[in-house]
Amino acid sequence: MVVVKMTEGVEWALHCCLDLAWAGDTPVPAARLAAHHGLPPAYLTKQLQALGRAGIVRSTPGPRGGYLLDRPPHTVTLMDVVAAVDGADPAFRCTEIRAGGPHTTRCAIDTAMARADLAWRRELAARTLADLDADVRRADPDAPAATRARLT
């Protein structure tokens, strides 16, 4: 019974994006990202591919290949990542059709829910990977370098 539900995949994707931001221009194989977080590699692959289709991440095949962040961290919002992995479908679509006339007026409940959903998206769109990076450095300045070392 969860109100705002996000797939686990979003959490993984966000962590991986931050990891890739720290890894810089060194490709990181999906298997290493998965191992770093203790995740099933075959499933994490799905999220990475979704990020790739969204243009957030880029991949290079072959030895020494792997994934790279394909855009500067300050241009990738959390909403971008969420939309890439979980889709950008409307959150709440009320099925009631107003019976009053020929116009299909939007149900009042639907409107209220859409407004709440918009507030949620706006909040996520206002924060980027660069913001997360800054937050982490504030709490633990060594964490990014340590992660980079473990991944590359």
Place this chain on the structure above:
Amino acid sequence: MVVVKMTEGVEWALHCCLDLAWAGDTPVPAARLAAHHGLPPAYLTKQLQALGRAGIVRSTPGPRGGYLLDRPPHTVTLMDVVAAVDGADPAFRCTEIRAGGPHTTRCAIDTAMARADLAWRRELAARTLADLDADVRRADPDAPAATRARLT
């Protein structure tokens, strides 16, 4: 693949609460509410019971019994209904434990998500059944009376 997911039950519960507001002090049986919306009666019952446990709705058994809204419409927020039906659990709990020290610092991703969730809840907590009623009357002044007539 839905980002903000709410159970269908929430939609039903909201519609029923509005219906009960319009029905005033005349009890409406669950079966009639279900028929009005074309919903499975046995399942709608569950949502109504949840609303009852939350003190939003009251029930009276026996013939001429049914459900009543138990609080003035302007005191029932959409968040109240959502919490009653879907629970008020934390929306996003990031599993990463910071490795830096003895403190279990909250992960930056978790914090960002919590902020977005809060914005969503705040929006829902800012609107009441009375607001919805006003919206509906603005679009179709006769709808409340018509619904009341069909239900009582």
Place this chain on the structure above:
DNA sequence: TAAATCTGGATATTTGATGTCCAGGATTCG
């Protein structure tokens, strides 16, 4: 007492997220 209605638990069904596997293609290195 008989009919109407709610209560709450047990249980089945369905849907979507989660997880696995594999055949194929691209790239690097020896």
Place this chain on the structure above:
DNA sequence: CGAATCCTGGACATCAAATATCCAGATTTA
């Protein structure tokens, strides 16, 4: 060139939660 590494994409299996059904009681009205 050949082998190893790595990604791609689809098909499929599993599992948890929402959805849906049913029923044996309890309560109230008439």
